[in-house]
Amino acid sequence: MQLNWKAAIALAALILAINTGARQAMGFMLPPMASELAWGMGSLSFALAIQNLVFGLAAPIASKLSDRFGTLSVFLVGSLCYAVGMGVTALWPTPTVWMLGAGVLAGIGIGATTFPLVLAAVTRVVPLQHRGIGLGIASAGGSFGQLVYSVATPMLVLIDWKIAMLALGASCLLLIPMALPLLRRPPAGSETQAEDVPSQGPLLQDRRFLALAGGFFVCGVHVAFIATHLPNFVVACGLPLNVAGNTLAIIGALNIAGTILFGAWGGRRHPPQLLMLIYLCRAALVMAMVVIPPSSMLLYAFGAIMGVLWLSTVPLTSQAVALYFGQKRQAFVFGMVLAAHQVGAFLGAWGGGVVYQLTGSYDLLWIASGIFGLLAALVHWPVRREPKRMVQPQLA
Structure with a gap:
């Protein structure tokens, strides 16, 4: 029995809620770990930087492996790596285990259970006329997860950071039953037939890919x-x-x-135009964190504006990848774009710790983030022509 496309969107949103929420909640572990274990913030953040880098490398590899072994098999292995990586860190907190568990194992797990595979599954089953809003809702699952985990994790950290880490790992096991109906291979001929675009040559020679990858690199630094x-x-x-x-x-x-x-707006407008707008707004926002004295109200205003922009790049980038490179290559190409995102994430996570350890302030990182935002907007400017979309055949 084929999964209804609305149910597929809901399951994808829940999967991305856990994947993103658990990953982004790990920052709450750093202050208590630094205090209890007397590890430097640079060393602690380096493990999460390694996680981001491994995550980025794992995403396109997982996409390729899914062609051979099936998406579901790759996803299940990734879910177990994610859970085990967090669990061993809580049970045996040493620098080596922190690096291998939270850094490498969790990074592999995140990369094998994140946006490229999940959104490609959504694209396959959602009708073209609903695809923009469908990708937006599925991607918004990551934001919902961040909301839930950001509220729950600090309360668990107050009890014990090890309990919080074990809870994060246990939640990753929930990915397995959610993936079973979404990612199992559908019957032949049952998938929605989508528009496809012939290969335009090597990715590294395609300015559309370079623009999307460059923008996502900056997004990774910010996030x-x-x-x-x-x-x-x-x-x-x-x-x-x-x-x-x-x-x-x-x-x-x-x-x-x-x-x-x-996501819905991207179904009606050329996605790079909206990506330019997002990166320009981000640049202005992070620069404000340097010139305005910090207060709780400033942080809450920052959160409100950044919230609208936070993961809004994901459905737009996914739509652009599907438009430019076709549905058959979507998971792999988006995985490559995500790899660029995670190189940026590596620099953002590690660089923040190093700069703070050296200067006692994050000002240089806020300024650099603003400059990167301006550059990200500029690289999308030449990508102005939208490829012609082919009409999707209607299923009987």
């Missing part, structure tokens, strides 16, 4: 820096830790609406 270091930034400013939790929860809540809005 990883903020998700990883906002808790410590708040504490360094003399504000309570729960202000960071509230801010990340606001980001998650507002991005539910923002991601759906931009």
